[in-house]
Amino acid sequence: MRKILIPLAVLAAAVAAAATGGRSEASTAALPGCTKATLVTVSDGKLSIGTDNPAYPPWFAGGEGTKPWKINDPNKGKGLEPAVAYAVAKRLGYARGDVRWVYTPFNKAIAPGRKSFDFAINQISYTPDRAKVLTFSSSYYNVNQAIVGLRGKPIASVRSKAGLRKFKLGAQLGTTSYQYIVKSIKPSQSPAVYDTNDAAVAGLKNGQIDGLVVDLPTAFYVTAVQVSNGKIIGQFTSAVGNQERFGMVFQKGNALAGCVDKALAQMKRTGVLKRIQQIWLAKVTGAPVLK
């Protein structure tokens, strides 16, 4: 009984800690060479973090608060990405009040020139081509792609990747989901590409596409909230050694990236990152794997 109770108690403490922004975590050692005093940031003494608006679950949670944030306010520190961001900030010596969230649409995050943020965290997948333009942190979440269809439609009974080829598929612009359709599923019809997740969901509801490819946590959100008759048909696993991963992005060559990597490494070592993922992606409990 004790054996079960102790991990439970640890988990409960971690939940409480993450929910309050990690104020009481014991395992936070200072990172050598990475302290607030020595780091150069966009706004002195502050850590500016960019993300898109609206901020969607499950990546962001906690509901609306300060303007201009819609759906969820990252300042609340809830959801996977704010939780990771605040935990990293803490390890670099930035208190909660030192963190500034900057509205940064995807296109602005990737545009050349001086950035208005120190790093952006917005479900951006690492690819070697992208890393030529921006510096990526190491992974804070390893992600799989998944496909959502409507219940009762022919696509809902597909059980293999090859079975998806004859359907009209869609994805959001700028996502690796699109790359996955083109390079791995290779459908016979050219896929539809939407500017926003909402537009893609509208396309799915309207029957303009049969299947929507999104990352797995988003698939759970889409089927739970946005499309009542939606169904996760399955997920796709990455090839070995080619695991898709989300990283924070920095202006190319920004030395802060090295410090964020150290913070993430510490969070991985001490299990903090894993716990944050368990808390905020609890509902992401697997889906059939399509091969």
Next chain:
Amino acid sequence: MAIVFGVTRAAGWPEVKAAFFDWGNYRESFPAISRAFLLNVKIFLIAEAFILVFALLLAVVRSLPGPVFFPLRALAIAYADFFRGVPTILVIAVLGFGAPALAVGGIPTSTTFWGIVSLVLIYTAYVSEVYRAGIDSVHPSQEAAARSLGLTRGQALASVVLPQAVRRVIPPLLNDFIGLQKDTALVGILGSVEAFKQAQIEVSADFNFTHYLVAATLFVAITIPLARFTDWLVARDRRRRQVGSLV
């Protein structure tokens, strides 16, 4: 020249050059974006055919005289006011996502179809004004002379007024045609992969903006020859009309 010099000497120029003017990236995405551009061409060719006809009908309705035709005239005016006033992207979004959502049997769900419908609605309003300006520019004595020869009002309009009117408005018609060509890029919001959307896809794959330049080149490559052709058409017409007259 001074601007070019200033820009290329700016501190951030190497970064901007790599991000916007990368020849390797340009060549790499050119085939894919050209293929996608065929959808733009298809959309504006089909749309323009309908626009030229519908806009002319609308302009004629709007220039009908007398109190009998007031309701028709009022409808035509309301139509033109509305569709010139609403941003194109809104019409495309509302029709493209809204109409198929009605889920009425027989309503097409094709995004290209609804994109074309939206562009026809909008540009019919614009082009009808161009036609109307042309019709108004024909002196009333022309119609009076035609009627005195025994032509009916319809015949006078068709064989005397409209031929003169249309000839005069060819340059502004081309103006709107070019506007239409560029607005085909807006159909991309519905999920159709046209040239601009394909360029966006390429940009998001490697975060390099040169691919937008490919799309820009394609649009320019098609509008410039068209503009020269119109210039030639207008000049030829003027030469023919002025044969034997004193200038």
